[in-house]
Amino acid sequence: MKAFRIKISSWTSSFRYPNLISGFQPTLEVPPVSTVMGLINAASGRYWENREITLGYYFSFKIKTVDLETIYQIKANDKNYPEATVKPNVIQREFLYDCKLFLYLTNEDLIAAFRQPAYQLLLGRSGDLAGIESIEKVELNEVNNARFAGQVVPFNGNYLAGQIQALPKYFSNTIPRRNLGTEPYSVISCYNPVQSPLTGYRPDLEEFDSDIFLHKFEV
Amino acid sequence: MKKLKPLNMKQTYKTIDYEWLIRPTGDPFADAGGFAIEYLSKRFPEKDILELIDYVTKIYVEKWKGKINAFFLNSKITQPAFKGPKKIDETLKYFKGLISETELSEIGYCRITGRETKLFPGGRDNSVMTGSGTLINFHHFFQKGIALSREALIRIHFVPFACQQLQGKIMLLQSSEKELSKLFVRHTVEQNLHEIGLGLSDGVAKSNLNKPANAIFGFVDQALSQLAKFGEGHVLPSLTLYHFTNFGATPEIQLYQLPANAFLFYRTCMQARFSEDWQLFVRSHYFDGKHKGARYNSVSGKFELVKSKETEIVEPGEYKKWTNPIYDKLLNAENIRRDILRWSRKHPFKFEIVSIYQQNIIGMKKETIAKIKELAAFLVREEDIEKAKKRIKALDGAKNASELRRFLLKQAISPNYQEGNKNPIISVNDYVDYLFPDGSYWAEIRDILLIAVYQELHEKDLLSDDLELEPENEAINE
Numbered sequence: 021m022k023a024f025r026i027k028i029s030s031w032t033s034s035f036r037y038p039n040l041i042s043g044f045q046p047t048l049e050v051p052p053v054s055t056v057m058g059l060i061n062a063a064s065g066r067y068w069e070n071r072e073i074t075l076g077y078y079f080s081f082k083i084k085t086v087d088l089e090t091i092y093q094i095k096a097n098d099k100n101y102p103e104a105t106v107k108p109n110v111i112q113r114e115f116l117y118d119c120k121l122f123l124y125l126t127n128e129d130l131i132a133a134f135r136q137p138a139y140q141l142l143l144g145r146s147g148d149l150a151g152i153e154s155i156e157k158v159e160l161n162e163v164n165n166a167r168f169a170g171q172v173v174p175f176n177g178n179y180l181a182g183q184i185q186a187l188p189k190y191f192s193n194t195i196p197r198r199n200l201g202t203e204p205y206s207v208i209s210c211y212n213p214v215q216s217p218l219t220g221y222r223p224d225l226e227e228f229d230s231d232i233f234l235h236k237f238e239v
Numbered sequence: 240m241k242k243l244k245p246l247n248m249k250q251t252y253k254t255i256d257y258e259w260l261i262r263p264t265g266d267p268f269a270d271a272g273g274f275a276i277e278y279l280s281k282r283f284p285e286k287d288i289l290e291l292i293d294y295v296t297k298i299y300v301e302k303w304k305g306k307i308n309a310f311f312l313n314s315k316i317t318q319p320a321f322k323g324p325k326k327i328d329e330t331l332k333y334f335k336g337l338i339s340e341t342e343l344s345e346i347g348y349c350r351i352t353g354r355e356t357k358l359f360p361g362g363r364d365n366s367v368m369t370g371s372g373t374l375i376n377f378h379h380f381f382q383k384g385i386a387l388s389r390e391a392l393i394r395i396h397f398v399p400f401a402c403q404q405l406q407g408k409i410m411l412l413q414s415s416e417k418e419l420s421k422l423f424v425r426h427t428v429e430q431n432l433h434e435i436g437l438g439l440s441d442g443v444a445k446s447n448l449n450k451p452a453n454a455i456f457g458f459v460d461q462a463l464s465q466l467a468k469f470g471e472g473h474v475l476p477s478l479t480l481y482h483f484t485n486f487g488a489t490p491e492i493q494l495y496q497l498p499a500n501a502f503l504f505y506r507t508c509m510q511a512r513f514s515e516d517w518q519l520f521v522r523s524h525y526f527d528g529k530h531k532g533a534r535y536n537s538v539s540g541k542f543e544l545v546k547s548k549e550t551e552i553v554e555p556g557e558y559k560k561w562t563n564p565i566y567d568k569l570l571n572a573e574n575i576r577r578d579i580l581r582w583s584r585k586h587p588f589k590f591e592i593v594s595i596y597q598q599n600i601i602g603m604k605k606e607t608i609a610k611i612k613e614l615a616a617f618l619v620r621e622e623d624i625e626k627a628k629k630r631i632k633a634l635d636g637a638k639n640a641s642e643l644r645r646f647l648l649k650q651a652i653s654p655n656y657q658e659g660n661k662n663p664i665i666s667v668n669d670y671v672d673y674l675f676p677d678g679s680y681w682a683e684i685r686d687i688l689l690i691a692v693y694q695e696l697h698e699k700d701l702l703s704d705d706l707e708l709e710p711e712n713e714a715i716n717e
Contacts, residue, residue, distance in 0.1 A: 038350065039266065039350055039351070039366075039368070039369055039385055040368045040369075040492060041368060041369060041370030041371075041377055041490070042368050042483070042490045042491055042492040043489055043490060043491045044491050044492055044493060046492065046493075046494050092376070093374045093376065093377075094374065094375055094376040094381075095373055095374060095375065096373070096375045096381070096383075102375060102376070102381060175263075175265060175415075179415065179416075180415065181415040181475055181476055181477040181498070181499035182415060182477055182498075182499075183415075183477065183479050183494075183496060184265050184267075184413060184414075184415055184479070185265050185266075186264050186265035186266040186269075186350075186351055186352075186353070187265070188353070195380055196378075196379045196380040196382050197379045197380070198347055198348055199348050199350055199353070200348060201353060202348060202349070202350065202351070202352070202353030203265065203353050204263060204264060204265025205265065206415060209498070211498075211572070212477070212498035212499065212500060214499060
């Protein structure tokens with residue numbers, strides 16, 4: 021299968037657990053599909069909908085560590101409007117350092133967006149600025165009993181080891197945002213590869229030791 | 240979507256999707272609550288879901304005195320305004336409202352189950368670690384919390400019954416294998432029911448292991464002994480321990496992960512042919528600051544602390560609560576190579592364990608390990624302890640890659656030729672591909688070679704207690 025590989029890097033990344041709010045904010049070791057879809061939308065400068073998406077990715081990082089971060093807390097007043105004053109608080113945020121995302125897309129319209137991104141690309145939160153290192157054509161060769169690392173794989177029906185989390189595929193273009201396609205995923209770190217009975221795709225341009233799981237869904 | 244075995248429960252309420260009370264979602268809290276519902280519904284098939292809610296609510300209020308603050312903040316049970324029976328009444332009123340749909344709701348996609356259904360507000364009062372509704376910038380567009388289906392909220396109400404106390408916080412174990420997640424919940428619910436039956440239950444079940452790492456490996460021990468498929472075969476689960484409190488102003492959560500390769504390594508170590516060596520190694524490393532100097536007695540299986548007039552004996556039930564650096568390191572993906580080396584200087588330890596560790600956890604090539612083993616056999620070939628001591632000293636003294644290479648040249652390559660052996664002990668390919676490939680860490684090769692040399696000496700029974708082969712500052716806990 022012909023595809024394009026977009027190599028994106030950032031100094032730092034932090035991918036929050038969708039429903040966890042705590043004084044210690046852990047990070048997932050792989051971005052959810054919805055984060056990658058957000059990246060595609062940021063590059064495109066528009067919200068993609070009503071089309072079929074095929075994407076795969078591999079995410080790696082060098083280290084995971086913790087930093088202190090000031091957050092600003094806003095309370096609501098009696099009328100449920102935000103109060104004018106904000107209260108700072110210090111929390112511990114876990115983050116990933118020296119991150120790489122290898123994004124595989126088959127749709128040329130989406131690739132074009134990455135040649136001249138409309139908005140800044142972020143791998144995680146607003147401070148996690150990312151840059152595009154390269155865009156290359158690759159051949160994805162189908163392989164049986166694929167070995168996966170550095171990606172999320174839908175849990176139901178596949179049952180791969182990894183950290184199991186309920187993650188969305190996408191968010192709606194409404195106010196407020198609505199999570200779409202939430203289901204359990206195996207979050208498979210780049211450091212804990214999993215041998216599977218699944219079909220995967222092996223890129224001919226390898227900079228890592230993992231096959232690629234292709235996510236196919238409609239947005 | 241694959242159909243689950245139907246829930247064995249009186250299905251009184253038509254508004255509830257009973258399958259979603261137990262279907263795994265990926266959310267650790269909702270899943271634990273679902274497994275608890277599944278277990279309790281088997282135990283009490285005459286009760287419908289509201290009667291089960293009533294059952295656990297009465298336990299929370301009457302037996303546990305409402306002490307579930309580590310889960311819910313200002314809930315109908317934990318808020319101080321409600322006293323005694325009112326806590327129960329208000330809780331049941333809330334869940335009746337969810338079921339009859341008189342509680343405020345909207346249509347949308349549940350944040351946990353992903354279904355499009357009626358959603359109800361989820362905050363710190365009815366869900367775990369989801370943020371306070373007071374601080375409105377914690378959610379999209381100043382929403383007060385997350386929106387959850389009634390099934391998710393019902394499941395979460397059962398979470399306290401499916402979790403254990405550990406170090407003053409709450410522990411929940413989740414696995415990629417449903418049977419393991421269920422086993423944890425089943426043990427916890429059974430412990431609760433047992434203690435309630437005895438009149439001893441005054442709060443969330445307490446773990447008898449006091450550290451997250453000990454709790455995970457203790458649980459794996461249980462799983463290996465109770466669920467045959469995890470002791471052998473190809474099933475390789477991962478485990479995640481959630482250690483949290485949703486209490487007051489300081490909600491905190493820490494995650495500990497045991498990946499599948501670490502599970503495989505541990506499972507292998509617990510097999511009959513390795514378990515004696517492995518358990519002696521691990522148990523000897525338990526440590527507690529209040530019992531400094533305690534030594535593990537491998538015969539009695541207890542720790543002994545010699546005091547001025549008497550010897551204090553520490554039973555397994557007590558010392559298994561102590562810190563265990565080996566478990567900690569395995570869980571934190573830190574290397575235990577140096578610990579094994581320190582241990583090997585005095586104790587026999589099957590080199591196969593080291594080999595499996597290096598291959599499965601560290602990712603060393605099996606050819607590298609085979610070459611190191613061959614080199615070790617060559618270095619102690621004469622059964623002459625004095626020569627072996629000199630080689631160990633020289634190998635121990637290698638402080639950088641070039642010194643290690645010089646050692647191999649002087650102690651292996653050159654003598655191999657001098658002895659007239661036809662084949663090289665280290666070929667160019669061995670050297671380039673296996674011993675010193677790009678990215679390899681020379682000290683790792685040195686340490687594994689030292690471990691292999693020590694094991695050769697142990698096998699040949701050349702080591703004795705009076706031999707001083709241990710460098711300074713490498714004391715072990717035995």
